[in-house]
Amino acid sequence: MALVQQSSPHAHRARPTSRVMLWVIIAAVPGLLAQTVFFGWGNLINVVWCIALALATEAAILKWRSKPVGFFLKDNTAAVTGLLLGLSLPQFAPWWVSAVAVFSAIVVAKQLYGGLGSNPFNPAMVGYALVLISFPLAMTTNWAAPVGLWQDAPGFGETLSAIASGQQTAVDGWTMATPLDEYKHKVGSHTAAEITIHPTFGNFVARGWEWVNAAFLAGGLVLLALRIISWHIPVGFLGGLVAMSLLFGTNADQYAPLSLHLLAGGTMLGAFFIATDPVSAATSHQGKLIYAVGIGALVYLIRSWGNYPDAVAFSVLLMNFAVPFIDYYTPPRTYGHHKARRGLPTRKQD
Amino acid sequence: MATMAQSISRSAIGLGLFAVITGGTIALTQAVTKERIAEQAARAEAAALFEIIPESAHSNDMLNDTISLPDAAVLNSGEAPSAWVARQQSDLVGFIIPVTATDGYSGDINLLVGITPSGELLGVRVTGHHETPGLGDRIETRKSDWVYQFNGHSLANTPGKQWNVKKNGGEFDQFTGATITPRAVVKAVHKTLVYVRKHQAEIRQSLGLPVERGNRKQRNAVASHFSEPEH
Amino acid sequence: MTQLWNFGGGVHPPENKSQSNSRPIRPAGLPAKLILPLQQHIGEPARCIVEPGQKVLKGEVIAQVGNGMGVPVHAPTSGIVERISLEPVPHPSGMSDTCVVLIPDGEERWCELVPQPEYRKLERDQVLALIRQAGIVGLGGAGFPTNIKLRPSVDRKVDTLILNGAECEPYITADDMTMREKADQVMAGLRIMAWLLRPARVVIGIEENKPEAIAALRQAAEGSKTEIAVIPTIYPSGGEKQLIQILTGQEVPSGGIPADIGVMCQNIGTAVAVADAILQGKPLISRVMTATGEALAEPGNFEVLVGTPTSHLLTCAGVDKQRMSRLVLGGPMMGYTLPNTDIPLIKPSNCVIAASASELPAPAPEQPCIRCGQCAEACPMELLPQQLFWHAKATEFEKAEHLNLFDCIECGACSYVCPSSIPLVQYYRFAKGEIRLQRAEQQKSDRARVRFEARQQRLDREQQEKDQRRKDRALAAAKAQEQKTADAQTRAQDGTVTDERAGKSALVEQALARKKAKTAAASAERTEPSTQLSEEAAPSETFAPENADKTPAAETAPSVEELEQQLTQAQAKLEKMQSMLEDARSGQAPNVDKLERAVDKNIERVRRAQRAIDDAQQQAVPANRNAEPALSRSND
Amino acid sequence: MTEYLLILVSTILVNNFVLVQFLGLCPFMGVSGKLETAMGMSLATTFVLTLSSVCSYLAYTYLLEPLNLAFLKTITFILVIAVVVQFTEMVVRKTSPLLYRVLGIFLPLITTNCAVLGVALLNLNRNNNFVESLLYGFGAALGFSLVLIFFAAMRERIAVSDVPVAFRGAAIGMVTAGLMALAFLGFTGLVSV
Amino acid sequence: MWTGIIIAVAVLLGLAAVFGALLGFAAERFKVEGNPLVDQIDALLPQTQCGQCGFPGCRPYAEAINNGEAINKCPPGGEATINALADLLDVEPQPLDAEHGAAQAKRVAVIREDECIGCTKCIQACPVDAILGAAKHMHTVIESECTGCDLCVEPCPVDCIDIIVIEPDIRSWTWAPPVVLDKAPNEVPSATDARVIATDSQAETREASLL
Amino acid sequence: MATKTSREIIRDGLWSNNPALVQVLGLCPLLAVTSTVVNALGLGLATLLVLMGSNLAVSLIRNFVNESVRLPAFVMIIASFVTCAELLMQAYTYELYQILGIFIPLIVTNCAILGRADAFASRNPPGLALLDGAMMGLGFLAVLVVLGAMRELIGQGTLFADMHLLLGPVAAEWTLRPFADYPNMLFMMLPPGAFMGLGLLIALKNVIDSRIEEKRKAAQVETVSAGSKRVRVTGSLS
Ligand SMILES: Cc1cc2nc3c(=O)[nH]c(=O)nc-3n(C[C@H](O)[C@H](O)[C@H](O)COP(=O)(O)O)c2cc1C
Ligand SMILES: Cc1cc2nc3c(=O)[nH]c(=O)nc-3n(C[C@H](O)[C@H](O)[C@H](O)COP(=O)(O)O)c2cc1C
Ligand SMILES: Cc1cc2nc3c(=O)[nH]c(=O)nc-3n(C[C@H](O)[C@H](O)[C@H](O)COP(=O)(O)O)c2cc1C
Ligand SMILES: Cc1cc2nc3c(=O)[nH]c(=O)nc-3n(C[C@H](O)[C@H](O)[C@H](O)CO)c2cc1C
Ligand code: SF4
Numbered sequence A: 001m002a003l004v005q006q007s008s009p010h011a012h013r014a015r016p017t018s019r020v021m022l023w024v025i026i027a028a029v030p031g032l033l034a035q036t037v038f039f040g041w042g043n044l045i046n047v048v049w050c051i052a053l054a055l056a057t058e059a060a061i062l063k064w065r066s067k068p069v070g071f072f073l074k075d076n077t078a079a080v081t082g083l084l085l086g087l088s089l090p091q092f093a094p095w096w097v098s099a100v101a102v103f104s105a106i107v108v109a110k111q112l113y114g115g116l117g118s119n120p121f122n123p124a125m126v127g128y129a130l131v132l133i134s135f136p137l138a139m140t141t142n143w144a145a146p147v148g149l150w151q152d153a154p155g156f157g158e159t160l161s162a163i164a165s166g167q168q169t170a171v172d173g174w175t176m177a178t179p180l181d182e183y184k185h186k187v188g189s190h191t192a193a194e195i196t197i198h199p200t201f202g203n204f205v206a207r208g209w210e211w212v213n214a215a216f217l218a219g220g221l222v223l224l225a226l227r228i229i230s231w232h233i234p235v236g237f238l239g240g241l242v243a244m245s246l247l248f249g250t251n252a253d254q255y256a257p258l259s260l261h262l263l264a265g266g267t268m269l270g271a272f273f274i275a276t277d278p279v280s281a282a283t284s285h286q287g288k289l290i291y292a293v294g295i296g297a298l299v300y301l302i303r304s305w306g307n308y309p310d311a312v313a314f315s316v317l318l319m320n321f322a323v324p325f326i327d328y329y330t331p332p333r334t335y336g337h338h339k340a341r342r343g344l345p346t347r348k349q350d
Numbered sequence B: 001m002a003t004m005a006q007s008i009s010r011s012a013i014g015l016g017l018f019a020v021i022t023g024g025t026i027a028l029t030q031a032v033t034k035e036r037i038a039e040q041a042a043r044a045e046a047a048a049l050f051e052i053i054p055e056s057a058h059s060n061d062m063l064n065d066t067i068s069l070p071d072a073a074v075l076n077s078g079e080a081p082s083a084w085v086a087r088q089q090s091d092l093v094g095f096i097i098p099v100t101a102t103d104g105y106s107g108d109i110n111l112l113v114g115i116t117p118s119g120e121l122l123g124v125r126v127t128g129h130h131e132t133p134g135l136g137d138r139i140e141t142r143k144s145d146w147v148y149q150f151n152g153h154s155l156a157n158t159p160g161k162q163w164n165v166k167k168n169g170g171e172f173d174q175f176t177g178a179t180i181t182p183r184a185v186v187k188a189v190h191k192t193l194v195y196v197r198k199h200q201a202e203i204r205q206s207l208g209l210p211v212e213r214g215n216r217k218q219r220n221a222v223a224s225h226f227s228e229p230e231h
Numbered sequence C: 001m002t003q004l005w006n007f008g009g010g011v012h013p014p015e016n017k018s019q020s021n022s023r024p025i026r027p028a029g030l031p032a033k034l035i036l037p038l039q040q041h042i043g044e045p046a047r048c049i050v051e052p053g054q055k056v057l058k059g060e061v062i063a064q065v066g067n068g069m070g071v072p073v074h075a076p077t078s079g080i081v082e083r084i085s086l087e088p089v090p091h092p093s094g095m096s097d098t099c100v101v102l103i104p105d106g107e108e109r110w111c112e113l114v115p116q117p118e119y120r121k122l123e124r125d126q127v128l129a130l131i132r133q134a135g136i137v138g139l140g141g142a143g144f145p146t147n148i149k150l151r152p153s154v155d156r157k158v159d160t161l162i163l164n165g166a167e168c169e170p171y172i173t174a175d176d177m178t179m180r181e182k183a184d185q186v187m188a189g190l191r192i193m194a195w196l197l198r199p200a201r202v203v204i205g206i207e208e209n210k211p212e213a214i215a216a217l218r219q220a221a222e223g224s225k226t227e228i229a230v231i232p233t234i235y236p237s238g239g240e241k242q243l244i245q246i247l248t249g250q251e252v253p254s255g256g257i258p259a260d261i262g263v264m265c266q267n268i269g270t271a272v273a274v275a276d277a278i279l280q281g282k283p284l285i286s287r288v289m290t291a292t293g294e295a296l297a298e299p300g301n302f303e304v305l306v307g308t309p310t311s312h313l314l315t316c317a318g319v320d321k322q323r324m325s326r327l328v329l330g331g332p333m334m335g336y337t338l339p340n341t342d343i344p345l346i347k348p349s350n351c352v353i354a355a356s357a358s359e360l361p362a363p364a365p366e367q368p369c370i371r372c373g374q375c376a377e378a379c380p381m382e383l384l385p386q387q388l389f390w391h392a393k394a395t396e397f398e399k400a401e402h403l404n405l406f407d408c409i410e411c412g413a414c415s416y417v418c419p420s421s422i423p424l425v426q427y428y429r430f431a432k433g434e435i436r437l438q439r440a441e442q443q444k445s446d447r448a449r450v451r452f453e454a455r456q457q458r459l460d461r462e463q464q465e466k467d468q469r470r471k472d473r474a475l476a477a478a479k480a481q482e483q484k485t486a487d488a489q490t491r492a493q494d495g496t497v498t499d500e501r502a503g504k505s506a507l508v509e510q511a512l513a514r515k516k517a518k519t520a521a522a523s524a525e526r527t528e529p530s531t532q533l534s535e536e537a538a539p540s541e542t543f544a545p546e547n548a549d550k551t552p553a554a555e556t557a558p559s560v561e562e563l564e565q566q567l568t569q570a571q572a573k574l575e576k577m578q579s580m581l582e583d584a585r586s587g588q589a590p591n592v593d594k595l596e597r598a599v600d601k602n603i604e605r606v607r608r609a610q611r612a613i614d615d616a617q618q619q620a621v622p623a624n625r626n627a628e629p630a631l632s633r634s635n636d
Numbered sequence D: 001m002t003e004y005l006l007i008l009v010s011t012i013l014v015n016n017f018v019l020v021q022f023l024g025l026c027p028f029m030g031v032s033g034k035l036e037t038a039m040g041m042s043l044a045t046t047f048v049l050t051l052s053s054v055c056s057y058l059a060y061t062y063l064l065e066p067l068n069l070a071f072l073k074t075i076t077f078i079l080v081i082a083v084v085v086q087f088t089e090m091v092v093r094k095t096s097p098l099l100y101r102v103l104g105i106f107l108p109l110i111t112t113n114c115a116v117l118g119v120a121l122l123n124l125n126r127n128n129n130f131v132e133s134l135l136y137g138f139g140a141a142l143g144f145s146l147v148l149i150f151f152a153a154m155r156e157r158i159a160v161s162d163v164p165v166a167f168r169g170a171a172i173g174m175v176t177a178g179l180m181a182l183a184f185l186g187f188t189g190l191v192s193v
Numbered sequence E: 001m002w003t004g005i006i007i008a009v010a011v012l013l014g015l016a017a018v019f020g021a022l023l024g025f026a027a028e029r030f031k032v033e034g035n036p037l038v039d040q041i042d043a044l045l046p047q048t049q050c051g052q053c054g055f056p057g058c059r060p061y062a063e064a065i066n067n068g069e070a071i072n073k074c075p076p077g078g079e080a081t082i083n084a085l086a087d088l089l090d091v092e093p094q095p096l097d098a099e100h101g102a103a104q105a106k107r108v109a110v111i112r113e114d115e116c117i118g119c120t121k122c123i124q125a126c127p128v129d130a131i132l133g134a135a136k137h138m139h140t141v142i143e144s145e146c147t148g149c150d151l152c153v154e155p156c157p158v159d160c161i162d163i164i165v166i167e168p169d170i171r172s173w174t175w176a177p178p179v180v181l182d183k184a185p186n187e188v189p190s191a192t193d194a195r196v197i198a199t200d201s202q203a204e205t206r207e208a209s210l211l
Numbered sequence F: 001m002a003t004k005t006s007r008e009i010i011r012d013g014l015w016s017n018n019p020a021l022v023q024v025l026g027l028c029p030l031l032a033v034t035s036t037v038v039n040a041l042g043l044g045l046a047t048l049l050v051l052m053g054s055n056l057a058v059s060l061i062r063n064f065v066n067e068s069v070r071l072p073a074f075v076m077i078i079a080s081f082v083t084c085a086e087l088l089m090q091a092y093t094y095e096l097y098q099i100l101g102i103f104i105p106l107i108v109t110n111c112a113i114l115g116r117a118d119a120f121a122s123r124n125p126p127g128l129a130l131l132d133g134a135m136m137g138l139g140f141l142a143v144l145v146v147l148g149a150m151r152e153l154i155g156q157g158t159l160f161a162d163m164h165l166l167l168g169p170v171a172a173e174w175t176l177r178p179f180a181d182y183p184n185m186l187f188m189m190l191p192p193g194a195f196m197g198l199g200l201l202i203a204l205k206n207v208i209d210s211r212i213e214e215k216r217k218a219a220q221v222e223t224v225s226a227g228s229k230r231v232r233v234t235g236s237l238s
């Protein structure tokens, strides 16, 4: 009989990474459902396609790097990346757009850096940003109109064939500018009242989008409750956005109103699911706050003055870029120390 | 101190020597190529103009045959824009006005608008823009034929409301995915036509045309405005 | 109600305490043999003062304090010292250390004990000496000699004495049971310590999951000013630093000790040991230990003699060998696994867990860190465990240190929560060990540099002096020569012309003789004649590497040359040895036989070198390199 | 005032010299292995870039332009830069060994930093006046420093990752710079200059 | 045309002369000598003074490194030293140059005292004066000062000096890093690796004599 | 420094010490102008000419410059070559010149050029220096063109578009379109694509190198003997 030899601790809490990732997937389900209810089958098809592709790509690349494939596939992170891409791409994005996005997310952003845990940038957002600048046409014209505004609503089969046909643009009438897009292009030349006449705004804030965002918010709260994410990032993100909005004024004729910022586009998905990607986010509480407030502020900045109507992807990437630096300068204060030791160890000079 | 003086003079002379040699080389090359460069620059500048009014369609030195435009702030095309005039023998073929559309998707779009004396469009060309590659850049002739659809339009044959993209109920195609850029261009062209109609009198005058058709007295072109563009 | 503070982090592992705290403390009895390591504490090992075969009495000192900090070791029972040898000891390395192996005679005959119930009449130092003589070390973990801890340096007044009854680790109930059953002894020990330290405040911190112990202590402390503080159940509230923060709100400064902020923390068991030592005169020869785990039929707490092999304790608790998959000494969070059951239990051992495979299953393989920050949430020291881990893994120790690696108390809370099951603590231990090694090496190399430079200077100086001397002598010689020449000239001028040639040769002869004499004289300064050559050659050679090695040509140079060089060296050595031998023989020196052996060896060496050359010459030139290892082997 | 602010925003973010305009890439790739050195390089570049932007402006406006020698601008500018750099190096080396340790070794590298000459040339293209030249140079340097420092911090992290062997070193650095440039595209349109 | 050229040359000449003078002035005025880098390099070398690098001692090698010598020639320092040097000089670390020997475990010299004839040869050879003894008397090595350079072995006429590897004992033992299982199965280092004591990732088991 | 043989110079320039892939120098033009083959070729040729010229010139004057003005002198030489190239391009390929913009004058600060002048030309005779310049220039040019081709192909689905800008009207029809109906992948035409493309090329070179190295290792037996370069620091045997 042999005795196990092992270093302490000998007890472990049973919540492995794969389970954490599974929870993220589960928490995203309400949002996905809301998307399906309000925007049709597109997201669901995208999600399935992206996840399948993500797993296949990850397996292939792990094989190439001669890493144990099963061991790493089981951690579910590729699935999360695929899921988040599927959730954020336009509903009628042609299949190859998703494929390029998934491929660049998994290969370039993740595995080239050494795979899980090593990627400095959020893989899903790398994929998204990359296709956004590569294929602006496919990425701006394929947003589904909210259910109810469809002329001749496409069913599952039609949606699938639209995506699978690979056409850069979907059938007119199925698609519509997103509320953020619409606002962005008319603000300044139109008054708020004139802008919001557009059917995409619906009766409340942004037809369909408001419920999708609410659903993601709910899922995010589940993650918070499970302590899978800490409050710093979502609060920082939304706080930064709100603060900027208040700072630049709430005059809806000049700038998009706060409600639109919060409930349209990928705000809640970004705040709870994307900015919180632990691998590419800052480490300490203070660092997380800086990182998240930065994202919120950048989202506002780019949405208001930049070219891109929804800026979550770019803002997340930009702050990812700053994360290692932030980490160096925001270590927590350790027990028994007066203040935190910031920066780098100074080389011993004798 | 001797070493200091020595060091100074040695360095100064050494570097000076290089200056003479290298400066000489450059200056020589410059002297040799100066004329050709000026010519090339002028030709490049002219290329867009000649696309609108081909060389076969005019006989004057269009590059140096310019008129200054009055009250041209509406065209947003620089401080004192001047239009190029094309003439076939003594007939006025048309003139080309530089215009800037300010409401593009990102930044200004620089256009050349060619107009016949009767106010009909000879052609429109884009000389500079920052629109999104792949979306807004189809206003370039290299990317699509879109700008050619202006040819032949005039205020007379196209009513004011029609000066818009189809999506907004106008005459002109937009391209998929980008309405803002074409709308901006259409607007700018329209504005130019309106401007020309408004300032018809002055323009005719500076073209040397009688306000009432008839006086075809030649006038020397005002060439002094034209200057070599910075690169 | 005592005011309590929070500390950051902490975890709630399943407690698993009921298995062992439902039975009273039982005596574990006498094992067949006792293995007593000479070092059971922090400091220097004790010095063994018994011989194999010697009979010892229970409580007799068998090892005295060595030359550093330490405490004595006592015989836990009467018996015969079987041997003093290297035995496996409880240590994470699983290595062996010097132990005294004692075969009990079963008589349990005590040596003479000197109780000091009137300790208040003694000097404090006397009481501390008694504590030290009783071999008491901290029973809560590190095993730091208690007497040293109880004597804080003059400038540090202890205001608060804390008795650590938190026992926050799962499974362990030794302190719990001690408090329940020996509450009076605990209080007595506490009183002694309080008398020694005169603190303004005395607190006993107990986690709220031990109501019986709390009740027992409340009763025992009735009427005294001792506070019984019931603290929340969270691991690691029993960590000294955490407990201090909970009870006083103060933090022990990094790198400092609790006494720096006027606090001292002692374990429950330590208090009992102090009480026994002072009031009954008994040294620390047994302690309460928990034996628990699913592999045991009757888990519980036992009064165990120090040095008892683990197997004995397990048998007492009814072990089922088949179910036992892992044997942990200490708690599941900080304990280490034992490779076998022969290992003895020592003073700081407080718990043995004989766990079944399902109870403490092997964790999943290590996955990459996802920087989820769970570890940072759990860390009671508010470190950044994941950053420490990344740096430790990448062996960027400087950065790990910068992030306060050395403040880590190795509590294991971070590993406990890590979803990627990374053995974080092991990484930290590794990094700490490497850093300590590096520091030691750096110190050593600094010292080596100093010594080397000092030597170089000395050599330079000596060389200069020698040069000077030689110059002086040469000068003197030249003068003499001049004188002589002048003399000779005058003589020659005086003398006949035919004599001239003879005179000249005489002069040459004289010069030669002088030179010889000089050489002889110079070498006489040193031990042996030929040293001088090397001595004089040394400085120049020190900075001019053998040119054959420096030029690229050396790379391709046939190694026959090298071999020949070796041969000449060997021959030189041989000659020297032979001459030394002759000297020794003539001088009847005591080292003649040594030298004979040396000469033989050198003859052999010359022969081997010769053979190597022959071999090398036979082979083609490129093969020469291969001959080299053979030669270096011949140096053995 | 806003105009000047816009120049800064534009040069630091929107038209970042390194990631958008492709200037100063060699030091960006070469001196970003360690955060400490990157900081030294940033300081040195900021100083030289600002100074030489101004000096070149002066040389052009008061020497070349009046004499109609625009074609000598490249050689003049590079001469100015080389001399500024070398002179600074000598002075720093002598007067402040401490500062020299921080910046000194980077100074010679700056002569061949395209950003420095680039700023001088772009000042002309953009018809910047004196203050604008100053700000433009300073902003460019800040933008350079910003990405250099962030990049260095990131490379330190990447250095300990399990990057596939073929990509270790410069290759993954390039990919990272590419992803950063991707992120910076998010700023397009922020300021239309 | 020629006037243009002459103006151009003259302007450039003027500029260059002024700048040249400036630099000449600075070169003379701000001249410095010395290099603190050598000290920093020297501090990183192990000071074994063994000469395996091909230089007579660590300091000469430090000077050579400062002048561009490769940093991978010091076997006693091994990989750690190479990495530290690479870090200091901001160059890529290279593997140890085998021509200068292989990295070895820490060693010390021990003199077999009953064989020592007291010739003092080893004393003269030891670069750090780590050997004690007088002529014709037994010599000993001060273990704490010996760098293990083995320079004393060769000169000893009776070969009574051994170089022994310092074995870790329970007091010098340190924890080994855990073994990571993220390589393909065939690349996983064997669990019997001497340094591996215990890991979380690979439950290594040992035979135990139970009871 | 030992002089190198021409073979080594050729190999160094084209492969083993390639300025773009190994020294990672001259990145700005390398990345900025490689969106199409024609741009890459134009700048590459200009750089090649300047590199050869400056190497030759520096080598010729290598014994006459004094230390304090060495750098400015080299820089001036390079700058004069660049300005000449600039003027010539303006005169003969004006459109291309406009596209390449400030990257023509910026050849001056192409670190690779000054680097070569300083590290090689200033210590070697003119012949070798010229060869070195040519090889380094060609190596640089090759990388430029390959990167240009890659970006052009992926970015806009064409190859050799607009070659007439450089080579005159004959080349106007050279454009290849391998894929019909290609959705342009703009990413490749923009800065991020440039960086990643070069990253990919560098990685590719690493892969090839390691293959070659493996082969070489397999073919060659270990000949160094450990410790053969030791030097004694103390004493000696006698
Ligand atoms: C990255 C990006 C770039 C864009 N570039 C342009 C552009 O260059 N020109 C343009 O007109 N619209 C551009 N758009 C705007 C969108 O395509 C916008 O939805 C469209 O112009 C509105 O047209 P619609 O009224 O046909 O929906 C861009 C949008 C995005 C997200
Ligand atoms: C290396 C070391 C040195 C110590 N030095 C002292 C000391 O000088 N004075 C003192 O009162 N306690 C000293 N201690 C004891 C500590 O303060 C602490 O009470 C003891 O280590 C028990 O801690 P633990 O079981 O939590 O590890 C020392 C402990 C260690 C490990
Ligand atoms: C994480 C951790 C948990 C600890 N838990 C306890 C505990 O529950 N009970 C205890 O008495 N000592 C515990 N200790 C040891 C104490 O820190 C401290 O060393 C001890 O109370 C000092 O008393 P001693 O010198 O009498 O051993 C723990 C130490 C650590 C690092
Ligand atoms: C809370 C949470 C959020 C995550 N967000 C993302 C994300 O935005 N993008 C992504 O690619 N992966 C995300 N992941 C999955 C995983 O962390 C990611 O694939 C790693 O970055 C891969 O190294 C997330 C995981 C968790 C636990
Ligand atoms: S808990 Fe584990 S996976 Fe999470 S950050 Fe800490 S070390 Fe990394």
Ligand code: SF4
Pocket (backbone or CB within 6 Å): C378, C379, C380, C381, C382, C383, C385, C407, C408, C409, C410, C411, C412, C413, C414, C415, C424, C425
């Ligand atoms: S083991 Fe160290 S790092 Fe981990 S939780 Fe405990 S104190 Fe913190």
Ligand code: SF4
Pocket (backbone or CB within 6 Å): E045, E046, E047, E048, E049, E050, E051, E052, E053, E054, E055, E056, E057, E058, E059, E061, E073, E074, E075, E076, E077
């Ligand atoms: S090899 Fe290393 S230890 Fe030996 S002398 Fe050279 S630098 Fe010193």
Ligand code: SF4
Pocket (backbone or CB within 6 Å): E108, E109, E125, E126, E127, E128, E129, E130, E131, E141, E145, E146, E147, E148, E149, E150, E151, E152, E153
């Ligand atoms: S005793 Fe021998 S091995 Fe030790 S340092 Fe001295 S010469 Fe070297």
Ligand code: FES
Pocket (backbone or CB within 6 Å): D023, D024, D025, D026, D027, D112, D113, D114, D115, F025, F026, F027, F028, F029, F109, F110, F111, F112
């Ligand atoms: S080419 Fe080297 S910095 Fe630009």
